[in-house]
Amino acid sequence: GHVPGFAARVAECNEITEADLEAYVPLIVAGKAVGLMQPSFADELVRHGDGVFAMDPDAAQTVEQRTAAAANVMAALRDAGVITGWRDELFPVNESYGEPPVMLVERAAASLLGIRAYGVHVNGYTTAPDGTLRLWVARRSMTKPTWPGKLDHLVAGGLPHGVAPGECVVKECGEEASVPVELAKTATPVGVITYNANYLGCCKRDVLFCYDLELPADFDPVAADGEVESFELFDIPRLMDTVSSTDEFKTNCAVVIIDFLVRHGYLSPEEPGYAALVKSLRQ
Amino acid sequence: GHVPGFAARVAECNEITEADLEAYVPLIVAGKAVGLMQPSFADELVRHGDGVFAMDPDAAQTVEQRTAAAANVMAALRDAGVITGWRDELFPVNESYGEPPVMLVERAAASLLGIRAYGVHVNGYTTAPDGTLRLWVARRSMTKPTWPGKLDHLVAGGLPHGVAPGECVVKECGEEASVPVELAKTATPVGVITYNANYLGCCKRDVLFCYDLELPADFDPVAADGEVESFELFDIPRLMDTVSSTDEFKTNCAVVIIDFLVRHGYLSPEEPGYAALVKSLRQ
DSSP states (O other): OOHHHHHHHHHHTTOSOHHHHTTSEEEEETTEEEEEEOHHHHHHHHHHHTTOOSBOTTOOSOHHHHHHHHHHHHHHHHHTTSSOSOOOOEEEEOSSTTSOOSEEEEGGGHHHHTOOEEEEEEEEEEEOTTSOEEEEEEEEOTTOSSSTTOEEOSEEEEOOTTOOHHHHHHHHHHHHHOOOHHHHTTOEEEEEEEEEEEETTEEEEEEEEEEEEEOOTTOOOOOOSSSEEEEEEEEHHHHHHHHHHOSOBOHHHHHHHHHHHHHTTOSOTTSTTHHHHHHHTBO | OOHHHHHHHHHHTTOSOHHHHTTSEEEEETTEEEEEEOHHHHHHHHHHHTTOOSBOTTOOSOHHHHHHHHHHHHHHHHHTTSSOSOOOOEEEEOSSTTSOOSEEEEGGGHHHHTOOEEEEEEEEEEEOTTSOEEEEEEEEOTTOSSSTTOEEOSEEEEOOTTOOHHHHHHHHHHHHHOOOHHHHTTOEEEEEEEEEEEETTEEEEEEEEEEEEEOOTTOOOOOOSSSEEEEEEEEHHHHHHHHHHOOOBOHHHHHHHHHHHHHTTOSOTTSTTHHHHHHHTBO
């Protein structure tokens, strides 16, 4: 069966285990647990923070005040060489999706602070006349800085501040795969995947909003923005084999595809490990 | 929106919270954490156990030996009036579904030991010509000992030892709703719901295998075994209102229906609390 291979993919996306999590230092802002930091970074934060962290425990400050206070500390950490790859782009910080941010911080600090990031993943599929499904798979450009050449969803991307998930899906469908707006709008939200990935020792706690988009058999996606090298239709057996026994898929895409296979009945409770696998998709 | 009402239903099915769980005493058999007991029951177990619990830490015994040792202790607890409602029926004990049991115990002790129990729930639905879905809802007989008169799935039931989930679905579909075997076999496994319910102070940790079964528009389920009083088709707005703002549904059915609504796109990530709600379906 494919379950052991699938479980291995989920584990790769959750290198930070439950036990590891206890070693990270929570970032508490205005009484909310919004981040999870390596102890070494937490020490740097305190050293350069001049008493700013732990921040605003009685939630008396405004978002602007916290953002300004954080900006000073982040600049000091940049000057000290602790934060690299400065982007000059603010990133919202909240406890869970849909809550107003407690503050905004420089994007380059996001992973060091271990704050939640949100994204959308679209399973673009067709239904063959015999009822079997095929999934459109993108191959990422070799020139992409992250995961070059890996297999990916029809469309996937980070959720920018202030953009609703459904709106982001439509925009990225057009940009990444030339899906017309009216067709992209039929994408159906089908759930959420969460994981605790290890990114250079940081705890990357992503929340992915998953969508299913059924495409007409005669629709061919076309790469529009240079991020995708090519698209290809995978039938379910090939999809299952590729996910379970290779590392060709970008890790988090493998997890979203496993969720797709579970929801569409391609895995069975009779297979050992099924219940644990399904539960592991939301960590 | 319906999300706050849905979140309340999920919380009702998870009265034993994460924090509460720490007050329970794990039951470790052959090195595996197979149960979770109230401290008062754990005390009784030790008092009547004559050193049998914690049981077989080096896993040297056979399942039969452990079952026999447990049977003596359970009989003593029955005679002391601690275990009531003796059934004379053995129940398998394992850490997760699909694993061989470490032992079998009297069914009346299952909730006191806090061992996992498994069930199947079938969302029986029809698709109207305009593409909208309707869910078949059963009303439980007023004479049922548990949850009399509450709303239920088309078919749901506990998974007996040695019966595969898919097999159980087909059998119960016939018994409870007169669904023919060939139609019942098209039920699709779509995931797993877990919760930590409070049953007379015990931690009831159920694992429900969920199935979707699309039924022809002209098929009417017929109650066959006296457990169901009547069946009725609910359209999605009525279904969502009933789940979110009443307690008419048996609590765990409400949670399985929320999962159905999430998977079929009737909830949206734009609604506050969506991500937390979806994650809460597997506790």
